[in-house]
Amino acid sequence: MARAFPSGGYRSSGNVFGFSFPGGRGGETRRQPMREFDIAIVGAGPAGSATAIDLAQRGLSVVLIDRAIFPRDKLCGDFVNPINWPILDELDVSEEILTRPHTKVTGFRVTAASGREAFAALPAVRERVFGVGIRRFHLDEVLLRRAQRAGASVWEGAKVNGIEANASGWRVAFEHTNTPGSVHAKLLVGADGRNSVIVQRLGIPSAQQSARSASVGFEVQLKNVGMVGHNVEIHQFAGGYAGLLRLDADTLNLCLALRQAQLGKTPSFDNLRRDALDSNRFLQTLLRDAEPIGALRSVWPVYFSRRRYGGDGFLLVGDAAGVTEPVTGEGIFFALRSGQLAARTIAAAWPAGSLDAALVRQYQRACRENFAARLRLNSAIRFLVYRPQYFDAALRLMAGQRWVLDSLVKRVVCLAHPAYGA
Numbered sequence: 525m526a527r528a529f530p531s532g533g534y535r536s537s538g539n540v541f542g543f544s545f546p547g548g549r550g551g552e553t554r555r556q557p558m559r560e561f562d563i564a565i566v567g568a569g570p571a572g573s574a575t576a577i578d579l580a581q582r583g584l585s586v587v588l589i590d591r592a593i594f595p596r597d598k599l600c601g602d603f604v605n606p607i608n609w610p611i612l613d614e615l616d617v618s619e620e621i622l623t624r625p626h627t628k629v630t631g632f633r634v635t636a637a638s639g640r641e642a643f644a645a646l647p648a649v650r651e652r653v654f655g656v657g658i659r660r661f662h663l664d665e666v667l668l669r670r671a672q673r674a675g676a677s678v679w680e681g682a683k684v685n686g687i688e689a690n691a692s693g694w695r696v697a698f699e700h701t702n703t704p705g706s707v708h709a710k711l712l713v714g715a716d717g718r719n720s721v722i723v724q725r726l727g728i729p730s731a732q733q734s735a736r737s738a739s740v741g742f743e744v745q746l747k748n749v750g751m752v753g754h755n756v757e758i759h760q761f762a763g764g765y766a767g768l769l770r771l772d773a774d775t776l777n778l779c780l781a782l783r784q785a786q787l788g789k790t791p792s793f794d795n796l797r798r799d800a801l802d803s804n805r806f807l808q809t810l811l812r813d814a815e816p817i818g819a820l821r822s823v824w825p826v827y828f829s830r831r832r833y834g835g836d837g838f839l840l841v842g843d844a845a846g847v848t849e850p851v852t853g854e855g856i857f858f859a860l861r862s863g864q865l866a867a868r869t870i871a872a873a874w875p876a877g878s879l880d881a882a883l884v885r886q887y888q889r890a891c892r893e894n895f896a897a898r899l900r901l902n903s904a905i906r907f908l909v910y911r912p913q914y915f916d917a918a919l920r921l922m923a924g925q926r927w928v929l930d931s932l933v934k935r936v937v938c939l940a941h942p943a944y945g946a
Contacts, residue, residue: 559587559677559707559708560585560707560708560709561585561586561587561677561707561708561709561710562579562584562585562586562709562710562711562874563575563576563579563584563585563586563587563709563710563711563712563713563870564586564587564589564694564696564707564708564709564711564712564713565586565587565588565589565712565713565715566589566590566684566696566712566713566714566715566716566721566722567588567589567590567714567715567716567717567720567722567842567844568588568589568590568592568594568664568668568671568678568680568715569590569598569660569664569667569715569717569842569859570663570664570667570842570856570859570860570863571715571841571842571843571844571859571860571862571863572588572590572713572715572716572841572842572863573588573664573667573668573670573671573863574611574615574667574859574860574861574863574864574867575713575715575841575863575864575866575867576588576671576674576676577615577616577667577670577671577674577676578615578863578864578867578868578871579676579867579870579871580671580674580675580676581674581675582867582871584870584871584874585675585677586671586675586676586677587676587677587678587679587707587709588668588671588676588677588678588679589678589679589682589684589696589698589707590678590679590680590681590682590716591681591682591683591684592680592681593680593681594664594665594668594680595661595662595664595665596660596661596664597659597660597661598660598661598664599741599743599821599822599823600660600743600777600779600855601743601767601769601777601779601853601855602657602658602659602660602769602771602777603629603655603656603657603756603767603769603853603856604621604655604656604657604658604663604856605655605852605853605854605856605857605936605937606646606647606648606649606652606654606655606937606938607649607854607857607936607937607938608856608857608860609649609650609652610649610650611857611860611861611864612860613650614864615667615670615860616670617666617667617670620666620670621656621658621662621663621666622656624658624662624663624666625658625659625662625771625772626656626657626658626662626771626772627656627657627658627754627769627770627771627772628654628655628656628657628754629646629654629655629656629657629754629755629756629769630645630646630653630654630655630754630755631643631644631645631646631753631754631755631756632644632645632646632755632756632757632758632929632933633755633756633757633758634757634758634759634760634919634922634929635757635758635759635760635804635806635807635919636760636804636912636915636916636919637760637761637762637803637804637912637916638912638916638919639805640916640919640920640923641806641919641923642919642922642923642926642929643755643929644926644929644930644932644933646933646937647933647934647937647938649937649938654754655756655853655937657756657769657770657771657777658771659771659777663856679698679700679705679707681700681701682698682699682700682705683698683699683700684696684697684698684716684721684722684725685697685698685699686698686706686725687712687721687722687725687726689837692708692710693708693709693710693711693712693837694708694709694710694711694712694837694838695707695708696708696709696712710837711837711838711839711870711873711879712837712838712839713838713839713840713841713866713870714726714838714839714840714841714844714845715840715841715842715844715863716844717842717843717844718823718843718844720840720843720844722838722840722844723831723840723844726835726838728831728832729831738783738784738785738825739764739781739782739783739784739824739825739826739827739910740781740782740784740787740791740822740823740824740825740826741779741780741781741822741823741824741826742778742779742780742781742782742791742796742820742821742822743777743778743779743780743820743821743822744778744793744816744817744818744819744820744821745771745775745776745777745778745816745817745818746775746776746777746778746793746811746814746815746816746817747774747775747776747814747815747817748813748814748815749768749776749778749810749811749813749814750809750810750811750812750813751810752768752769752770752776752810753770754770756768756769756853757769758851758909759801759804759806759807760804760909760912760915761800761801761803761804761807762786762800762803762912763782763783763785763786763800763910764780764781764782764783764786764800764909764910765780765781765851765909765910766778766779766780766781766801766804766807767779767780767853768810775817776814778811778814780796780800780801781826781851782796782800783910784824786799786800791820791822792820793814793816793820796820797811797814827906831844831845831846832845833845833884833887833888833891834866834879834884834887834888835884836879836880836881837879838879839866839869839870839879839884839887841859841862841863841865841866842858842859842862842863843855843859845862845891851902851905851906851909852898852901852902852905852936853936854898854902854936857898858895861894861895862891862895865887865890865891865894866887868890869883869884869886869887869890872886897935898936901932901935901936
């Protein structure tokens with residue numbers, strides 16, 4: 525049975541859920557006052573911020589809660605695919621993104637361990653003939669500050685430690701600067717990534733791991749890398765693949781996925797270069813003099829299948845709903861678009877006063893309509909990249925028939941998504 529939205533407003537003190545919030549004086553241990561909102565969004569990355577921007581612009585009261593203090597970096601390939609320009613325009617952040625440190629990406633290069641390579645130029649999207657290489661340090665802050673300007677409240681450095689459903693919505697408890705606090709909202713959005721606290725607290729079953737999720741992802745920023753130019757590059761090697769992208773004149777982002785079975789006991793950039801990356805002669809040349817600038821970061825699994833998209837009174841967006849292996853560089857698109865679709869589902873639910881099963885199914889259908897073709901293409905490329913013989917054959921075809929790769933890149937960059945609400 526769907527939970528109805530109660531009427532209510534801002535509440536900053538008094539007795540709420542049995543907790544008393546006194547005024548307090550300096551040095552006292554006290555609870556933060558609880559505030560009431562229409563929507564609580566846990567996770568302020570691209571998916572959460574996109575959801576917040578859309579809902580706040582519709583006049584709903586929104587709170588964004590994130591354990592990090594922004595700006596902060598995030599393990600990512602740092603590529604903003606041109607498919608994102610229409611969404612970034614709708615969110616009114618395109619121009620601000622281009623004021624932050626970035627590189628313009630105009631081409632796609634792919635190589636195989638066999639020595640084959642192919643290249644395609646990126647097609648134009650809304651008159652922009654480029655994607656962007658930009659650190660999540662900058663991208664996520666631009667989106668978060670835009671959500672604030674749209675009217676969303678933001679709690680940074682707030683670690684969620686409790687989720688409670690009740691007759692009037694949700695209570696989200698958190699720890700902020702060593703002080704307990706909480707907010708109350710009529711609806712909840714989980715946007716807190718692959719290791720979602722919302723998913724864990726609500727007891728949503730984790731997806732079964734399979735052979736497809738048997739890869740470990742790594743990311744490191746490098747200096748003294750060979751000529752990459754204005755390309756996003758994918759290099760296949762025995763047991764995995766690597767992506768290279770220039771972030772500025774001196775810095776490149778290296779992301780790679782490697783079969784877990786081929787991983788040594790002490791992963792480091794030098795060990796990964798020696799044991800895996802150097803099996804591709806193009807990578808060997810590019811990375812011969814490379815030096816890490818920061819720490820090597822890792823994540824597992826690289827891929828897992830979709831969880832539920834939502835339930836009674838809540839929706840999941842971005843990686844909280846499921847992780848797609850980023851072999852085609854579309855992770856930011858999936859995050860932003862799922863946030864928009866969730867916001868539009870909530871907007872549709874608001875007049876009726878409940879987010880029922882039919883509306884959750886509508887959100888799920890919208891996600892499938894927007895993502896299904898792209899996910900199928902992603903799966904096909906992922907299948908090939910872990911199978912050197914098949915990948916080499918595909919690359920031989922692309923190198924000999926340029927239209928094949930051009931068509932593939934166009935589908936990744938320009939594949940239209942269906943309209944969904946307004």
